[in-house]
Amino acid sequence: MTHRFIPNTDADRAAMLQTIGVASAKDLFADVPQDALYPKIKLPSALSELDLMRELQTMSARNANVNERACFLGAGAYNHFIPATIPHLVFRSEFYTAYTPYQAEISQGTLQTIFEYQSMICALTGMDAANASHYDGATAAAEAAILAINQLPGRNKILVCPTLHPEYRATIRTYLAGHDIEIVGDEDTSATFEQMVDKHLDDRTACVIVANPDFLGRVRDLKPYADRVHAAGALFVVSAYPISLGLYQAPGNYGADVVVGEGQSLGNPIAFGGPYLGIFATKEKFLRRMAGRLVGQATDTKGRRGFTLTLQAREQHIRREKATSNICTNQALCALAACVYLSTLGKSGLRQVAELCYHKAHYAANKINRLVGYRVNMKQEFFNEFVVECPRPVAEINAALRERGIIGGYDLSKDYPHLGNAMLVAVTEMNTREQIDAFAKALGEEIRRRKKG
Amino acid sequence: MTIVANKPEPIIYELSSPGRQGAALPSCDVPIARLPDHLMRDELKLPEVSEVDVVRHFTRLSQKNYCVDLGIYPLGSCTMKYNPKINEEAVKLSGFTAVHPYQSADEIQGALQLMYELQEMLGEICGLPGVTLQPAAGAQGELAGILIIHAYHKARKDTKRKKVIVPDSAHGTNPATSSMSGYQVVQVKSDARGNVDLDELRKLADDETVGLMLTNPNTLGLFEENIRAVCQIIHDAGGLVYGDGANLNAIVGVARPGDLGIDILHSNLHKTFSVPHGGGGPGAGAVMVRQDLARFLPGPIVAKRGKRYEFAMPRKSIGRVKSFYGNFLALVRAYVYIRSFGKEHLHEIAEDAVINANYLLARLKGVYAAPFGNRVCKHEFVLTGTPFAEKYGVHTLDIAKRIQDYGFYPPTIYFPLTVPECIMIEPTETESKKSLDEFADALLKIAEEARTNPQLLHDAPTTAPVTRLDDVKAARAPVLCYKG
Numbered sequence: 014m015t016h017r018f019i020p021n022t023d024a025d026r027a028a029m030l031q032t033i034g035v036a037s038a039k040d041l042f043a044d045v046p047q048d049a050l051y052p053k054i055k056l057p058s059a060l061s062e063l064d065l066m067r068e069l070q071t072m073s074a075r076n077a078n079v080n081e082r083a084c085f086l087g088a089g090a091y092n093h094f095i096p097a098t099i100p101h102l103v104f105r106s107e108f109y110t111a112y113t114p115y116q117a118e119i120s121q122g123t124l125q126t127i128f129e130y131q132s133m134i135c136a137l138t139g140m141d142a143a144n145a146s147h148y149d150g151a152t153a154a155a156e157a158a159i160l161a162i163n164q165l166p167g168r169n170k171i172l173v174c175p176t177l178h179p180e181y182r183a184t185i186r187t188y189l190a191g192h193d194i195e196i197v198g199d200e201d202t203s204a205t206f207e208q209m210v211d212k213h214l215d216d217r218t219a220c221v222i223v224a225n226p227d228f229l230g231r232v233r234d235l236k237p238y239a240d241r242v243h244a245a246g247a248l249f250v251v252s253a254y255p256i257s258l259g260l261y262q263a264p265g266n267y268g269a270d271v272v273v274g275e276g277q278s279l280g281n282p283i284a285f286g287g288p289y290l291g292i293f294a295t296k297e298k299f300l301r302r303m304a305g306r307l308v309g310q311a312t313d314t315k316g317r318r319g320f321t322l323t324l325q326a327r328e329q330h331i332r333r334e335k336a337t338s339n340i341c342t343n344q345a346l347c348a349l350a351a352c353v354y355l356s357t358l359g360k361s362g363l364r365q366v367a368e369l370c371y372h373k374a375h376y377a378a379n380k381i382n383r384l385v386g387y388r389v390n391m392k393q394e395f396f397n398e399f400v401v402e403c404p405r406p407v408a409e410i411n412a413a414l415r416e417r418g419i420i421g422g423y424d425l426s427k428d429y430p431h432l433g434n435a436m437l438v439a440v441t442e443m444n445t446r447e448q449i450d451a452f453a454k455a456l457g458e459e460i461r462r463r464k465k466g
Numbered sequence: 467m468t469i470v471a472n473k474p475e476p477i478i479y480e481l482s483s484p485g486r487q488g489a490a491l492p493s494c495d496v497p498i499a500r501l502p503d504h505l506m507r508d509e510l511k512l513p514e515v516s517e518v519d520v521v522r523h524f525t526r527l528s529q530k531n532y533c534v535d536l537g538i539y540p541l542g543s544c545t546m547k548y549n550p551k552i553n554e555e556a557v558k559l560s561g562f563t564a565v566h567p568y569q570s571a572d573e574i575q576g577a578l579q580l581m582y583e584l585q586e587m588l589g590e591i592c593g594l595p596g597v598t599l600q601p602a603a604g605a606q607g608e609l610a611g612i613l614i615i616h617a618y619h620k621a622r623k624d625t626k627r628k629k630v631i632v633p634d635s636a637h638g639t640n641p642a643t644s645s646m647s648g649y650q651v652v653q654v655k656s657d658a659r660g661n662v663d664l665d666e667l668r669k670l671a672d673d674e675t676v677g678l679m680l681t682n683p684n685t686l687g688l689f690e691e692n693i694r695a696v697c698q699i700i701h702d703a704g705g706l707v708y709g710d711g712a713n714l715n716a717i718v719g720v721a722r723p724g725d726l727g728i729d730i731l732h733s734n735l736h737k738t739f740s741v742p743h744g745g746g747g748p749g750a751g752a753v754m755v756r757q758d759l760a761r762f763l764p765g766p767i768v769a770k771r772g773k774r775y776e777f778a779m780p781r782k783s784i785g786r787v788k789s790f791y792g793n794f795l796a797l798v799r800a801y802v803y804i805r806s807f808g809k810e811h812l813h814e815i816a817e818d819a820v821i822n823a824n825y826l827l828a829r830l831k832g833v834y835a836a837p838f839g840n841r842v843c844k845h846e847f848v849l850t851g852t853p854f855a856e857k858y859g860v861h862t863l864d865i866a867k868r869i870q871d872y873g874f875y876p877p878t879i880y881f882p883l884t885v886p887e888c889i890m891i892e893p894t895e896t897e898s899k900k901s902l903d904e905f906a907d908a909l910l911k912i913a914e915e916a917r918t919n920p921q922l923l924h925d926a927p928t929t930a931p932v933t934r935l936d937d938v939k940a941a942r943a944p945v946l947c948y949k950g
Contacts (some may be wrong), residue, residue, distance in 0.1 A: 056808055
């Protein structure tokens, strides 16, 4: 019997080998060092679909999932509502079993959805051009740094805000490891953005990368900083949380030259960290420095509107070592999810989601701030995530929360040790009032129990 | 393609009507907080459509796509194989989709176990035991690989190495990756049999050589006949051999790159290991290395201590190449795929991929010029359209467009750059003989048309949702978003 994923029968193979003019399949590997052929590979035995599915269900059940628990973890990956339209459409095999739309005429579905995605991201960020190519928020930020370095030859320094996501900062360092570029600011985790700009911004700076909301949840008016960055001749790169843009000003309105961000929250599941979607959008003047695939509107020979991959002269398959990036991917399916998400929610729906996040987070923050032993800075503007100063190490508190079926916030002690016992709490529209109340109650009781104990 | 597919579909913004919404959200169950007026946006240009509008719009768009589930998708070097449906069921399990990457290790033992076992299986399949699953795609795996080589030389205090050798037939990502890593790219020519030219390689390899990026089988679909000699030359010069595993499908289960002299390899899990291509992504690009290079891998990777799985950062890691751990749902699919084949059947993938490619080559090479038709190919092969261009003024592009009218996706064209008017065909193991015959018959018919009625090819496609698009004009004055 042949394997279920392979249609050739033994008779087919025999007929084909005869046409080829060889006796056996092995003869087709005569150019491979013969001592290396058919090695013994230690793998488990083949499984039937039924057996395999049972095994997967067992593995899946060994993970605590956020559908069954209240989750207050965010820190770059957010549990948002995914309307049914999204899985329904994203799992259409016309989308997921197609490839990069090289042959435009029979790839119009993928091309038009990417064009629509680009349009919506431009609307959301206030930029002129967006691609759908980047892997996630971290790599989009790193590619923005590369864009700035290429745009401003001679400038060899980039300024990275210490409250950019720690993993984005690490990724930027990895990406620039081979370049003669000085990265400053990112490791001075106790410094404020203001201090960092004062200290480092100069005429060697190619770009300043800042998050808004930042990793600690704070939202700020960055216009004055954008002006300072531009006055120094550098590019201003903003990493944004797209759901927050349902409420807040588009970064393009306050001076961003490049907007990057993690697009996961737009209809993609948290899925243990991936696949996600790197948002990348720029002003028109940087268009030709952009990495990745771009879809443009075109006209066919009959005068009809169509869509095609465009400005490909920037890319690796044409420019090879002179390309803007080595990127080959089009994160098309995640972009499709985002496109369907933004279409389904639309203008008012995205605003509603953002408002729900905002109100629920503020309700939670107020409630926790009133607990003995905990403190939240309520004077600081924030969106849906805030820092809670805790009376005990966060790891201990989270372990206690876990026993009550609650997934607590992100422990900041490793990345921002100067904050002490600090927990980054995220609240989304998925958190009901009951969940928030139970979370606050559990935090309070944990202290009382601790005191008694 | 159906009639619906050929009707123009408006841009979603053109379907918009004020007051429509496609989703109902719960009302706010907490007190309303004061919004900061000075930070609020005043407009948001998103469409306003109902749920049915959304579903019809995107369903209609989906019908304007060709896909593997419709038929052969023979893009060379892309490995557009059938994507098993169990993969797509597996990734819907809530223990995979609804798990936050920062949950405590105790709560995610199932996910960690899956990653650990996949690391082990990929290491075993490639003969390179150090494995990271972090890279999000092949190109990112390449970047990780070159940075590992950089770290390796640096650890040996061997810092004057500057050049990466790349064969002229390489994927564009190879030179792009090398220069992205700050290295100089030096090209080595292929010889008449399509192998790396050994004499030239010997001349190029010296104490400034970082390493070689080698795709094997190469993009001509040919196995490097002198693979061990090639690796030896690089090793003797003190460099490392990076294997671009884009074409692993040709040898998976039959031979292991680690046994052939490759030091580092990435594998596009969306090619060999059946993760669907998704219109271009997301993919995943695991990297496998020799044991002594494992300390440089990007991480975190999954380690097993007793019965418990946990994340660990390799001791001298090059750092992380993205946020979190890798494209987890892609990893689930690759895991499912390998477990479906198991040790008994894994080699059948490569065998049938190679049989299918050689069969197609045998059926076509009398009519289409096959520059390397004197050799057996591996999972793919190249043809050249030059004779058609010279005799009938019909170019490879025209042939490709005409293939669409026969209801197939065209092969990769104009790549590799070393073959003029190149047509690069990779059928994969998931096509039946019947499917291959239908495709071959169409190509033979098109060759006939090129001779008798070339206009058919110049006008093609005529049956697709659009005819040929004016790419030049599209690039000259780019329209990249809806202007309304």
